[in-house]
Amino acid sequence: MTLYRATFMHTPESPFTAPDALQVQEDGGLLVEDGRILASGPYAEVRANSPRAEVVDLRGGVLLPGFIDTHVHYPQVRVLGGLGMQLLEWLDKNTLPEEARLSDPTYARAVAREFLSALASNGTTTALVFGSHYASAMDVFFEEATRTGLRVVAGQVVSDRLLRPELHTTPERAYAEGKALIERWHGVGRALYAVTPRFALSASEALLDACGTLMREFPDVRFTSHINENPREVQTVLELFPGARDYLDPYEQAGLVTHRGVLAHNVHPTDRELGVMAAHHCSAAHCPCSNSALGSGLFPLRRHLQAGVHVALGTDVGGGTGFSMLKEGLQAYFMQQLLGTAGVPLGPAHLLYLSTRAGAQALDLGDLTGDFGVGKAFDAVCLRPPEGTTLDTVLNHADSPERMLADLFTLGTQQDVAQVWVGGDPVYRRVPAGQEVGV
Ligand SMILES: O=c1[nH]c(=O)c2nc[nH]c2[nH]1
Ligand SMILES: [Zn+2]
Numbered sequence: 001m002t003l004y005r006a007t008f009m010h011t012p013e014s015p016f017t018a019p020d021a022l023q024v025q026e027d028g029g030l031l032v033e034d035g036r037i038l039a040s041g042p043y044a045e046v047r048a049n050s051p052r053a054e055v056v057d058l059r060g061g062v063l064l065p066g067f068i069d070t071h072v073h074y075p076q077v078r079v080l081g082g083l084g085m086q087l088l089e090w091l092d093k094n095t096l097p098e099e100a101r102l103s104d105p106t107y108a109r110a111v112a113r114e115f116l117s118a119l120a121s122n123g124t125t126t127a128l129v130f131g132s133h134y135a136s137a138m139d140v141f142f143e144e145a146t147r148t149g150l151r152v153v154a155g156q157v158v159s160d161r162l163l164r165p166e167l168h169t170t171p172e173r174a175y176a177e178g179k180a181l182i183e184r185w186h187g188v189g190r191a192l193y194a195v196t197p198r199f200a201l202s203a204s205e206a207l208l209d210a211c212g213t214l215m216r217e218f219p220d221v222r223f224t225s226h227i228n229e230n231p232r233e234v235q236t237v238l239e240l241f242p243g244a245r246d247y248l249d250p251y252e253q254a255g256l257v258t259h260r261g262v263l264a265h266n267v268h269p270t271d272r273e274l275g276v277m278a279a280h281h282c283s284a285a286h287c288p289c290s291n292s293a294l295g296s297g298l299f300p301l302r303r304h305l306q307a308g309v310h311v312a313l314g315t316d317v318g319g320g321t322g323f324s325m326l327k328e329g330l331q332a333y334f335m336q337q338l339l340g341t342a343g344v345p346l347g348p349a350h351l352l353y354l355s356t357r358a359g360a361q362a363l364d365l366g367d368l369t370g371d372f373g374v375g376k377a378f379d380a381v382c383l384r385p386p387e388g389t390t391l392d393t394v395l396n397h398a399d400s401p402e403r404m405l406a407d408l409f410t411l412g413t414q415q416d417v418a419q420v421w422v423g424g425d426p427v428y429r430r431v432p433a434g435q436e437v438g439v
Contacts, residue, residue: 002424003050004030005043006058006382009405010065010371011353016305022349024401027059032378035424040372061384061418062395062404064352065371066125067325068359071224071264071285071314073130074141074154075099075108077115080318087230087294087319091163095318099133100166108137112144115317119150120428122323123381123417126359126369128224128262128285128314129154130196133167135177139184146189149425151379153222153363155194156181158211159202171210178214186221190422192363193218199226200237200250208254215256222260222363224285225251228273229265230296248273257282262362264314265290266304267297274307283310283362286354288331290316298335301344312358325355326412333409348405377423383408384418386433391416 008028015021029046031039031053039046047055075098082094102108119127131138131154138156145152158174159167169177178195186193195211197203203211215223228234228247241250248269251257259281266273266284277284286299304311313328314320321327329351336343346354360370369379385391391411398404408416420428 001031001033001038001050001053003046003053003055004032004058004063004378004380005055006030006061006063007401008063008372009352009401011349011357012371012373014358015347015349015353021353022402022405026401028063030063030372030378032424035377037372037374037376037378040374058382058419061382062408063380063382064123065356066369066379066381066420066422067123067355068312068363068370069119069124069127069315069323069325070262070283070312070359070362071130071287072119072127072317072323073319074115075102075111075132075137076318077111077118080322082318083293085294087233087296090294090319096164096167100164102132102137103134103166105136105140108132108134109140109144112137112141116144116148116150118323120148120420121417122325122414123383123420124150124323124325125379125381125420125422125427126151126363126365127153128194128222128363130224131156133157133159133169135181138181142185142188142191145191149190149422149427151190151365151369151422153192153194155196155224157196157198158207159198160204160207162202163198169207171204171206174207175210175213178211179217182214182218182221186218192222194222194224195256196223197225199233200247201233201240205241205250205254208250208256212254212256215258215260222262223256223258224262224264225256227251227263227266228268230294231268234268246270246273248276252276260364262312264316265296267291267299269300269303271307274303274309278308281310283312285314285362286311286332287314287316287320287328288335289321289328290319291335292331293321294319298339299332300342301336302342305344310358310362311354312362313354324412324414326409329355329409348402348409351409352405378421379423380421381417382419383412383416385412385416389415
């Protein structure tokens with residue numbers, strides 16, 4: 001048994017509905033056995049009930065639930081930084097040429113390692129990962145993910161038109177390769193599978209039907225895709241599906257809109273689409289850095305919440321600007337501010353919830369991870385800024401835990417991530433200053 005002593009904060013409930021959702025222990029204790037939290041509360045109390053537990057002293061840092069990134073592309077880590085374009089041009093010039101390189105499993109393995117290491121070193125413990133178009137690159141990805149111990153929900157991306165021929169599949173092959181990957185990887189270690197048509201623009205009705213068949217045959221796998229990101233993309237989808245009521249309709253007709261689904265972006269939804277997503281408990285992954293970088297627009301969070309659509313956060317690497325869920329939270333805050341009275345004022349508790357517990361719920365993993373409740377896995381990130389940094393200064397002068405949390409989202413970066421655990425297993429530890437390779 002291990003007893004972690006720390007200042008910890010989490011949001012077991014949603015601050016959008018529960019005003020006191022942020023729970024804080026300034027000198028807290030989390031008792032962990034076999035990767036699960038056995039007891040949680042003030043350190044003195046937990047210690048009194050478990051005098052023999054080994055104590056890990058994390059005082060001086062802030063312990064948060066591990067971040068949950070609900071939309072991030074594994075093949076795009078090397079093409080971060082492709083600025084100056086909107087979605088369709090960015091795909092064509094910046095991204096799809098790189099995705100084609102993952103046909104080589106050696107290349108794919110190197111990218112998978114870079115990707116997984118970036119997740120862990122940014123404090124992300126669970127991710128819904130948009131995969132590669134190649135089944136071989138997915139085998140490599142799942143092998144590497146299993147080795148790291150991170151929780152990944154990932155799937156082969158499928159498309160059968162309008163990208164580039166080497167990325168296209170057929171409905172029959174998509175079904176066969178998807179089935180084989182699910183049988184090989186779903187539920188292995190901490191990996192789960194997500195059926196992943198790239199977007200309706202690059203997927204025929206027959207391909208979406210093949211995805212629907214997989215979802216019906218394997219009732220526990222997840223579904224993810226893109227929706228309503230960019231006005232030109234939306235217009236093209238409506239032209240490609242002339243009978244469709246809107247962008248969601250082709251997904252709906254194929255049986256893909258369920259409580260196990262996460263649709264990325266949804267910057268330009270209709271009221272009907274929001275109503276259908278809410279009715280089926282299908283979540284939206286809001287990716288504010290990507291929406292800014294690709295000029296996609298300002299996410300209508302208020303309309304989602306009013307319609308009852310569950311929302312979590314995603315980095316959307318490489319349309320986004322990196323793996324930091326702290327940055328993503330800050331950008332979500334900025335964009336709601338920019339919306340003025342149409343925006344939702346977000347406080348630090350909202351940002352923490354959107355980047356942790358909301359993600360767990362979107363992935364149907366709310367009973368397992370996302371907060372520090374008793375019975376949950378010990379998935380955690382310890383944030384501790386290096387001495388003398390601006391964040392260090394500001395945290396030392398913060399007058400409340402809420403203010404400390406706001407400071408972490410405002411100023412926190414990858415360099416502030418000191419340690420990360422998944423299911424009680426260490427998955428990342430910052431190299432102490434002075435001990436870097438070459439120093
Ligand atoms: O942000 C995005 N990134 C992508 O890779 C993509 N593919 C389709 N639609 C997309 N949007
Ligand atoms: Zn995306």
